[in-house]
Amino acid sequence: MPTWTMKIGCALLLLATSAQADDAAKKKVTKTKEAVTAKAAVTINAKDIKWGDAPPDLPKGAQLAVLFGDPSKSGPFTLRLKAPDGYKIAPHWHTQDEELTIVSGTLVLHMGDTMTSEAHALEAGAYHYLPGKMHHAAEAKGETVVQIQGTGPFDIHYLNPADNPNPKTARK
Numbered sequence: 001m002p003t004w005t006m007k008i009g010c011a012l013l014l015l016a017t018s019a020q021a022d023d024a025a026k027k028k029v030t031k032t033k034e035a036v037t038a039k040a041a042v043t044i045n046a047k048d049i050k051w052g053d054a055p056p057d058l059p060k061g062a063q064l065a066v067l068f069g070d071p072s073k074s075g076p077f078t079l080r081l082k083a084p085d086g087y088k089i090a091p092h093w094h095t096q097d098e099e100l101t102i103v104s105g106t107l108v109l110h111m112g113d114t115m116t117s118e119a120h121a122l123e124a125g126a127y128h129y130l131p132g133k134m135h136h137a138a139e140a141k142g143e144t145v146v147q148i149q150g151t152g153p154f155d156i157h158y159l160n161p162a163d164n165p166n167p168k169t170a171r172k
Helices: 003-028 033-039
Strands: 063-068 075-083 088-093 098-111 118-123 127-130 136-152
């Protein structure tokens, strides 16, 4: 068989295999929430973000929007927290790592066991990586929006259980 015939045959074989793989991938994508978050692109303009009250394990007054995934389940997630001026989250830690990006305002992040621990003022555009189990606290200077990315399930463990605003989980 001439060399050029072999090259054309190999190219056709690769194209056919690629097309079959692409068709198989398209058939696997369904319109369930899990498949969409795991297998499809997600685009949300700022004006389309759906804000709701923050969960009861966070102090009242903040709003939260889940942009991607399900923070209560295992897997990647992205959410935004909108906090009013002066909003504080007492010293706590999370089981999993988390990544913070400040969208607007200023987040003062206290690294340690108290609200007076070493403080970092993170302004709009700033990024901060926090390893799991690292103790920290936070407060907003001006209305502040923070994007939080991580791997779920997302949790919060207050160093002082009395600081947990949710009576159902405060004494666990």
